[in-house]
Amino acid sequence: MLAKTFGSAVYGVDAQLITIETSIGDGTKFFIVGLPDSAVKESQQRVEAAIKYNDYYMPRNGMVVNMAPADLKKEGAAYDLPIALTTLEASGQIQTDILQQYLIMGELALDGSIRPIKGALPMAIAARNEGLKGFILPKSNANEAGIVNQLEVIGVDHLKDAINHLCGHKTIPPTRIETREIFVNESTLFQDDFSQVQGQENVKRGLEIAAAGGHNLIMIGPPGAGKTMLAKRLPSILPPLNLREALETTKIHSVAGRLKSDARLIATRPFRAPHHSISDTALVGGGTIPQAGEISLAHNGILFLDELPEFKRTALEVMRQPLEERKVNISRAKLSVNFPSNFMLIASMNPCPCGYFNHPEKECVCNPNLRHRYLNKISGPLLDRIDLHVEVTPVNFEQLTSEQLEEKSDRIRERVMLAREIQHQRFEDFPEIHNNAMMTSTLVRKYCKIDHDGKQLIKSAMEKLGLSGRAFDRILKVSRTVADLAHSENIKVEHLSEAIQYRSLDRSMWTD
Known part of the structure; x- marks a missing residue:
């Protein structure tokens, strides 16, 4: 007999439907064909143990499991559940007319319980796009897949739950998620607020400009000046994600297996802060089986690189192209995968190895050559791609103990959103x-x-700072954002002057 259902394989951040057919006929051997990896081939032992544990039997006839299309690599243990169900139907142990109407995925434990899978959201989207009735998957992934409307999402904890639902013995109600309600309720929930930061007005202004224009920014200052604290509060002034961006972001985290078991929709912009010991592959993405890196997990949000010079130079250099193109292309012999990486880069660093160069109270013990080598760990091409360089100075005791109320993130976000609305109207004919x-x-x-x-001002700045053509463009972009925050149609000298002052790392003062 022959039984058929559907599974799914994820390539990059998109899923493709896989047809799973099980045939039982003459012979005694068990075959899985269709380019399975080792984890898929090992499903025979898991499926047999789960079937026997639940009082069914594993056929001893010749058995072939075909996974089509045959030229695409099938990976992971998530095909256990569809293989088990098609085996039971093909052997006549269960009777169902709806097996072919569902996409089914789940890893089986030896007792038949079902473990979570990765990529449930893009799989659900693929099932809906292909016109399937529903998606049977582990219950812990049901909230994630339930984001997709017009699809029955059936969460199951055990092999018997899936059998009972398919055979009509005990119908499981579909998981329904009110996506828009969750999105509205959670999109502006933040624990950190700029009102908690005393002083640092120049840094707050720089972060406001960065948020308003989507600019990359680096903070340079001594240890303990508040660089990390300020960076963590940046998401609270960014415009909220729209629903399309939230689904995009959730899909990437779903594929990477980074969603919590009760996760439904990522409604706030991601903030990723990898350690400086991170490898090139973990930062940008890749591996034998291409996986999203930190820059893709930060898509539509912020990638924060603390102590930037401590990162491996090779890891930083591979970010240069994604920073320009806002996507990562990972090519293998038989596969090419694109991961989106439209993120804001926020970095921080000390001005020298000891950290106290230009400190108002503490003395620096580094000589100019040592400072020069330290700053040279960041290449010129990468620095050119960072629009704003902001110097962070220590906050004095009077400011730290001041009871003056600082401006809340909500008010800053209002100004940022007004500037973004101006840009939305400006670029409405340019969808990218x-x-x-x-x-x-x-x-x-x-x-x-x-x-x-303005031309005379920027000419003088370029000559004194030795700026590149890319830095010239960056200054113009930042001055455009400053003008938008001021609701000015034209870029004035004061806007340009403010943009130029954010090129502090181009100055020789750091190595003198």
């Missing part, structure tokens, strides 16, 4: 451009025009 930081050189020339005085 969402903020000033994403402008191409052509758009910079179109929307960042400056008058004669």
